[in-house]
Amino acid sequence: MTETVLTVRDLSVQVATPSGAKTVLDGLSFELRAGETLCLAGESGSGKSMTALAIMGLLPKPMCRITRGSVCLGDTQLVGLPDAAYRKIRTARVAMIFQEPMTSLNPLMTVQQQLTETLLEHDACTRAEAPARALQLLRDVQLTEPERRLKQYPHELSGGMRQRVMIAIALACDPEVLIADEPTTALDVTVQAEILDLIRALQRDHGTSVLMITHDMGVVAEMADHVIILRHGQEVESAPVRDIFSTPRSEYAKELLGAVPRLGTAPPRPAKPQGVPVLEVDDLSVRFDVRGGVLNRVQARVHAVEGVSFGINAGETLALVGESGCGKSTIGKALMGLVPWQGSVQVMGRQTRGMGPALMKPVRRDVQMVFQDPGASLDSRMTVGDQVAEPLLIHGLASGSALKDRVEHLFRRVGLSPDMMARYPHEFSGGQRQRVNIARALSLSPKLIIADESVSALDVSVQAQVLELLQEIQDEDGLAFLFISHDMAVVEQVADRIMVMRLGQVVEEGARDAILRDPRHQYTRRLLSAVPVPDPSRQRPERIETESIGSPIWPKGREPDRLKLEEISFQHRVAV
């Protein structure tokens, strides 16, 4: 048996809240062995990030404190260690990478400065050796053009590159333990796959133990040797990764795994009679000017959406997939008239081009949108009942007791009790808030709902419930959905048709099964191959490497080449 690097015994953490101390971590124990990857998995509020912060001695003071237990790194007891001693341990022996690489890096320092600072702080090398060491570290994390990257600032790097730099900094002093707190959650799937590969490779070469914190069971399946599932600060189940996935013992683990959407397992979509066309989009383009220079003239344009055409019929769900920056959300905003656009958009046969706010108003009743962040899209200073009622007031559709009845009906419709109407958004959980948002979108009885990453911010079990609710609404009312998402497994569950976008243009479109089972465009294949599979016994298909994706920014006077779609089979079109 290999030696134990990190031992956590009976660790308990309390947070001071206005209503008294609350235990957020209750008697957690585990051992991390050399070279092993341990995953702490759980939904939000399970205490997994608290564990990481407690080990790092970074619990926010004075609200949080360790009430019980011990954390031993080798022979060193970390609980109660004074700050000065802790500083010598952090990064040198236990390093951490965070979810959001942009906010973890100092925006005013170059990559080289940040790496050098870490190296010198811990006396890993002399000042003269530092640049060479920094360069070597960037090579280790397989950053392209490492010499150039050293001189760059964080904002000049992409999200994946930044996370590589963070990993380089974390590994600068060759720590025994690397704590990775949701390291790939903010990244696109293809980048996530690359970063996970990198962590694995580095672990193999350096023998580092990894404590990985994640909510994504796909990531767990790919990375973990051993898994601990947490809930409300308590360990629910602890087992080797294969056992967790094949024979989960606890109810909660079964539920959690059952709720995880798995690509390739969704039942076929029921055949539906073709409904009337709700939305017809033809040659839609959205461009943003980039101004600069002395006279503030247009120097370049961001071609966020470029010549996209599609249609949605009643009762149908069209999914728009692609990586961040591909223009999928911009399409949603353009359809709602939130950004200026060119082309043709017809809602229920009415052309909306050139419509002013007054003319748009009746059109808005037919198209509504549900945003990604359920909390941010509600006004924190207004009761949820008032917010659901507001669209009806804006459009003058109901008032007085009729309004109240209607709102109560909407609350029941989305599975909330009408008693909750007088509450404010902060009194709800994320899933409930998204239900309120859905109720608000439904209040005008729209024909089409644009769901922009509407379930991405939710825990998997809640996500499943919200998806179910959306499906129910569609079945009852024959609503059409434009479902914008980056998550292929979720898309598989809800979509009738799928459109894959890259750099503002459609590269492949067709029926769900055609796209997912028989992808023809290289980019679609790359996207699908990068999706983590929540099954440790299954090897992920070989990752397809492609050249970097390019940029949608073009200098004035130049435009991207329009991709031509070719129909290869019935309704399955691929860019050539």
Place this chain on the structure above:
Amino acid sequence: MSVTDTTVQKGQSRVSRASQVFVALMKRPRSAFGMVVILIMVFAAVFAPLIMPQDPFEQSFEGLSLVGAPLPPGGDFLLGTDLLGRDLASRLVLGTRTSLIIGVLANGIAILLGAGVGITAGYFGGWIGAILMRFTDLMMAFPALLLAIVLAAIFQPSLLIVALVIAMVNWVQMARVIYTETRSLAERDFIQVQRALGAGHLRILGSHLLPHLLSSILVFGTLGISTTVLLEATLSFLGVGVQPPMPSWGNIIFENQTYFNTAPWLVFFPGAAIVLLALAFNLVGDALRDILDPTLKGRH
């Protein structure tokens, strides 16, 4: 109208909301103290002639010592006398009128103007925002005191004019703060949702932006009280503010500041009154901010 209290008529619900806020203010010790101070000052201002111990304008012989120096507090004159032998306590009570009117009126106009300009410029942006904010910058660059003197010289000095002049000088900072905050709020999702729903500008501004800006407006507004009272004093000192012999807290300080060493009470008492006024509004403003924020409910 709110669906959460449709049973109550609109007017009634406003009244009950206001009385709820009043009760909440009186429940917190700090804001209750502030409320009491403000109420006492309002009472003093309204009934000044009745509660003044002496005639505030009478330059009495008994009010000066044998060598002609002002009398310290105690004896016949509760808070002592000023250089002309006038009763300080009476002048302070009468001065409450001027200071309170200036403090509340001038500051109120400044808040309305500043917040109005800030919200409009921040929400609409574009050329409207550009024009409004460049004008604000212009006002900021102009020496405030000079502007006040020029304005006061053009119009006949009166309480209302003084209040207007001070408001003209003081609205600028408020406009800047509110502008910046509106800009970032307007980009938030919940405002975008309103646009997508087809809500009109008035609804977005009034129902959704204003409540979120309230805390800044309250904090900045209550801070403005003391600067306003002191600016009035400066203007009075320069002869373009409140005209003598009418007292205000500010001009009592300015009249007597050179005698600070020999008659400190002449500066101390009006100074303390100004501090008390500013403090009271600050405490009430802070509490009001918390009471009106539903996310803080039940945390006190």
